[in-house]
Amino acid sequence: MFYVPLRKTPAAAVSWLLLIAFLPVPGLFIFLAIGRTKTSTWRRDRFAAIAPDLHRLAAQLRQGIPAVGYTEQVAGLAEAIGHMPAVAGNSLELIADYEDLIRRLIADIDDANRSVHLLAYIFADDQAGTMVIDALARAAERGVSCRVLVDPVGSSRWFRRINQRLRASGVNVRASMPLAPVYRWTRRDLRNHRKLYLIDGRIGYVGSQNLVDPDFIKGIVNTEIMARVTGPAVASCEAVFASDWQIETQESLAEAIKVPESTGKSVLQIMPSGPDYGDEGYRSLLLSLLYMARHHVRIVTPYLIPDDAVLAAFKALNQRGVEVELVISTVGDHPIVRLAQSSYYQELAQAGVMLQVFAGGLLHAKTVTIDDHTAVIGSANLDIRSFVLNDEVSLIIYDRVSVQAVASVLDEFVSKTVPFNMERWQQRGAVLRLAANVARLASPVL
Incomplete structure (x- = not known):
């Protein structure tokens, strides 16, 4: 059992030890199946083969690297994690209307003359x-x-059905992290959670929206935010897709990536994260941003399972007088995660965090703003899965005009929230308290 805690947080190690102690045989098999965050050897070897192409593209982009002020250390950290530098000369458009995003994407696909690359966690035939x-x-x-x-x-x-329809139309479609036989084994719980839609190497969509109806879960309507990007940063988006594509197909696309011309003044950085890029990439970025904050932090997340380091950062921010605002939703689509999330509410409130509850369905956007100088839009939630297990992609925004645009969209979201009612929460029944506490025991491994 000494192996279990290796490179794990204390909470995760204790959870695994308890599972194995009470259910020795099944617990050990579950740990061997999903308890380690390493990907298969064949995946690691294929990703290592892509690294030289990523470094060459990064060197091209770095020739026009902008000054990002005192966020330079964050930009350096994000490059160390995801290989791609911050670049200037981009245009950024935010799309928070679900149907409008689908319309805009289809219009761009209809205008494509060279390539369309789509990477989605959920793609439905609705x-x-x-x-x-x-x-x-x-x-x-x-x-x-x-x-x-x-x-x-x-x-x-x-x-x-998606696979059949796309292949019949001449589209090259592949499963990302397929559940393949033993010789190409991939863990079921290590998933590609990215949403990245690219047209002609000149337009990129990054954010939280999948290719599915907003109400694909009965009784729940999703609200999202996506960024439509043009300019040099799209080359970084293409690099992320090319890496995932080459791992699955061994077809190299990286050499064909061209850096687009400047289209605007936005300073942007693409940061992929996940097991292929090293442990806890998004968590490291988030913690760095939190400790940099001086006045105000706002985080929008549909799933909230903070670990000890994030909770400690929130407490430290409160002690420094930094306002921390967390926007969550009244509904959720994962009952166990929802219960585990609820067990943190009182602790967060005691740490000085302002909890705002979105009342218009599931606010599925994943967005962070730090003061008026940095914002993040992407696929990563504030939970253990996005910190450790899932492949995610984040768009980091450094110029103040674009950051203010993100803040304005979040203001619109917040206008549809109500403050979390802690007094009412403390009066919940014993059954709910017990269920939340039991679910929290599993939170380090959810």
Whole structure:
């Protein structure tokens, strides 16, 4: 049992030790199956083979590296994690209307003349997904090279039909982290959670929205935020897709990536994270940003499972007089995660965190703003899965004009929230208290 705690947080180590102590045989098998964050050897070898191409592209982008003031250390950390530097000369458009995002994406696909690369955690063949499938079919018919990566677990309800329809239309579609036989074994709980939609190497969409109807879960309507990017940062987006594509197919796309011309004044950085990029990449970024804050932190997350380091950072911010605001939702689509999340509310309130509850469905956006100088939009939640297990992608924004634009969208979200009612929460029944505390025991391994 001495092996279990290796390179794990104390809470995670204790959870695994308790499981193995009470259920020795099944507990040990579960740990061997999903208890370690390392990917398979074949995946690590393929990712290592891509590294030289990533370094060459990063060197090209670094020739125009901007000054980012006292956030330079954060930019350096993000580059160390994800290999791509911060770059100036971009244009950024924020899209928080679900249907508008689908319309804009389809219009861009219809204008494509060279390539369309889509990477989605959920891709369905419902109304929204079918519109994208039809646009891909039209592009493929025009001779546009269309490649699609879909997570087969996130899209399990639709993947077989999606695969058949896209292949029949001439689209090259692959499963990301497929549940393959032993010789290409991939853990079911290590998932590609990225949402990255790229057109002609000149337009990139980054954020939280999947290719599925907003109400694909009965009774829940999702609200999202996506960033539409043009300019040199799109080359970094293409590098992330090229890496994932080469791991799954051994087809190299990196040499064909061209750095687009400047289109604006936004200073942006793409940071992929996940087991291939080293442990806890997004967590390291988040902690660095938190400790940099001087006045105000706002975090929007649909799933909230903070570890001890994040909780300690919130407490330290409160002691320094920094206002911390967490925006969560009244509804959730994962009951156990929802219960575990609720066990942190009182501790967060005692740490001085202002909890705001979104009342308009599930606010699925994953966004952070730090004072008026840095913002993050992406696929990563504030939970252990995004810290350690999932492949994620984050768009880090450094110029004040763009950061203010993000803050304005979050202001609109906050206008639809109500303050968390701690007094009412403390009056909840004993059954709910027990269920939340039991779920919290599993939070380090969720």
